[in-house]
Amino acid sequence: xxxxxITFFVSYINSFIANKTIARRTxxxxxxxIAILVPALLAGFRDLTVGHDLNAYMVPNFRTMxxxxxxxxxxxxxxxxxxxxxxxxxxxxxxxxxxxxxxxLFIQQVIVLTIVYKLLYSxxxxxxxxxxxxxxxxxxxxxxxTMNRQIFAIAIIAYSYIYILRKKPLLFLITxxxxxxxxxxxxxxxxxxxxxxWINNQKKxxxxxxxxxxxxAGLVLFLSFxxxxxxxxxxxxxxxxxxxxVSSGYNVHKADLLLxxxxxxxxxxxxxxxDKKYSNNIKLLSIATFFILLCGIYNDTAQRxxxxxxxxLFIQILSSIKSMNETNRQVFSVLFVLLxxxxxxxxxxxxxxxxxxxxxxxxxxxxx
Numbered sequence: 001x002x003x004x005x006i007t008f009f010v011s012y013i014n015s016f017i018a019n020k021t022i023a024r025r026t027x028x029x030x031x032x033x034i035a036i037l038v039p040a041l042l043a044g045f046r047d048l049t050v051g052h053d054l055n056a057y058m059v060p061n062f063r064t065m066x067x068x069x070x071x072x073x074x075x076x077x078x079x080x081x082x083x084x085x086x087x088x089x090x091x092x093x094x095x096x097x098x099x100x101x102x103x104x105l106f107i108q109q110v111i112v113l114t115i116v117y118k119l120l121y122s123x124x125x126x127x128x129x130x131x132x133x134x135x136x137x138x139x140x141x142x143x144x145x146t147m148n149r150q151i152f153a154i155a156i157i158a159y160s161y162i163y164i165l166r167k168k169p170l171l172f173l174i175t176x177x178x179x180x181x182x183x184x185x186x187x188x189x190x191x192x193x194x195x196x197x198w199i200n201n202q203k204k205x206x207x208x209x210x211x212x213x214x215x216x217a218g219l220v221l222f223l224s225f226x227x228x229x230x231x232x233x234x235x236x237x238x239x240x241x242x243x244x245x246v247s248s249g250y251n252v253h254k255a256d257l258l259l260x261x262x263x264x265x266x267x268x269x270x271x272x273x274x275d276k277k278y279s280n281n282i283k284l285l286s287i288a289t290f291f292i293l294l295c296g297i298y299n300d301t302a303q304r305x306x307x308x309x310x311x312x313l314f315i316q317i318l319s320s321i322k323s324m325n326e327t328n329r330q331v332f333s334v335l336f337v338l339l340x341x342x343x344x345x346x347x348x349x350x351x352x353x354x355x356x357x358x359x360x361x362x363x364x365x366x367x368x
Contacts, residue, residue: 001263001348001357001358003366008039011038011039012133014034015035015130015134016130017033018031018032019124030128032136035117036114039113039141040106040109040113041106043145044102044103045361045363045364046360048101048219050355050361051146053147054146055144057083057306058104061081061087061091062083062104064192065077065088065095066099068095073262075211084149084180084181084182084183087148087149087152090182105148108151109144112151112154112155116158119158119161120132122162123162123165127319127322128208128322132147132314134337135314137335138337138340139344140154140307142344142347142356142357143244144351145353145356147304149182149183150182150186152183153182153183153185153186154179154308156176156179156186157189157192158308158312160175160176160179160192160193164197167197169193173190173193176192180191184299185305187232192309192312199280202280205271205276205280206280206283210284211283211284211287214284215287217291218287218294219291221291221292222295225298230296231295234263254346255342255346256347257293257294258343259339260286260290260313261290263282266332267283268283273324273328274320275320278317279320280317281312282313285309285313286313289306289310289313292305292309298348318336346354
């Protein structure tokens with residue numbers, strides 16, 4: 001666990017320096033590059049035992065794609081593999097040049113982290129982007145060591161936030177569709193534009209009635225989730241593989257639920273001092289995320305879907321913190337980092353992030 005925290009800290013320091021040198025483009029690009037490359041190299045150099053899904057599908061698919069010679073053959077083999085087409089296309093492309101697993105794992109993180117970094121840099125006027133990058137690493141990086149398909153979708157849907165801000169629904173739909181090509185859980189991303197737009201169009205702070213309606217809708221979702229999942233599977237929008245998890249006793253991480261509860265409380269206690277659009281988004285997105293996470297009792301798909309909303313939720317929290325006065329900004333920034341550190345530490349010690357911990361690397365000489 002310690003090596004991840006050191007990596008996150010080094011990455012944060014470099015993004016912080018980059019932020020201070022924006023006016024000097026060469027320095028900015030250099031330190032931004034280091035901020036991205038350090039965690040990407042950690043992912044690339046890891047042993048193939050780090051991350052449960054590596055040997056479940058990444059390693060077999062990459063090896064298969066390395067033996068595919070033509071595009072026509074690729075589509076035939078891809079249909080048999082039953083993995084998302086863009087992910088298999090990624091493996092096919094990288095395998096044209098190498099059979100070394102370092103490269104698909106390293107390049108994957110370079111692409112993903114660059115997308116996220118670019119998003120945060122693009123909204124830097126409303127967010128402390130080095131802090132936001134640190135929050136992202138604490139929140140999802142270790143999960144990305146096993147979620148090799150979905151991490152592409154997470155980064156792409158995170159980037160779609162820009163098109164919501166710019167009110168470009170077509171570009172948003174195209175972006176989410178690309179994400180869907182990497183992982184079909186991204187189908188839930190289509191709901192973000194109407195949800196986010198509706199919340200932002202509220203003229204006043206959300207009423208107690210609206211909050212209660214969201215709670216009611218969340219409860220209905222929770223009670224009907226197995227049927228909803230079966231419907232999505234029957235329509236081909238979610239992989240049949242997830243049906244086996246229904247009612248299988250999947251455990252929701254208590255720390256995740258607690259994290260969202262604190263986010264909701266943050267929205268309540270700061271509602272008078274921040275822009276109502278941030279307050280409304282934080283409160284309502286927290287409720288939505290809480291109940292979707294709760295559906296994880298039935299199925300792993302629910303927690304995967306919740307990640308997309310959580311990314312948007314954290315952006316709202318960080319944006320609201322940026323809008324505060326200097327004292328409150330510093331206090332809430334520290335509190336939010338501590339909260340994410342607690343969440344990271346709890347999951348690391350209880351689930352090992354699906355075998356992402358302990359980190360081992362024969363190349364780097366890091367063993368158990």
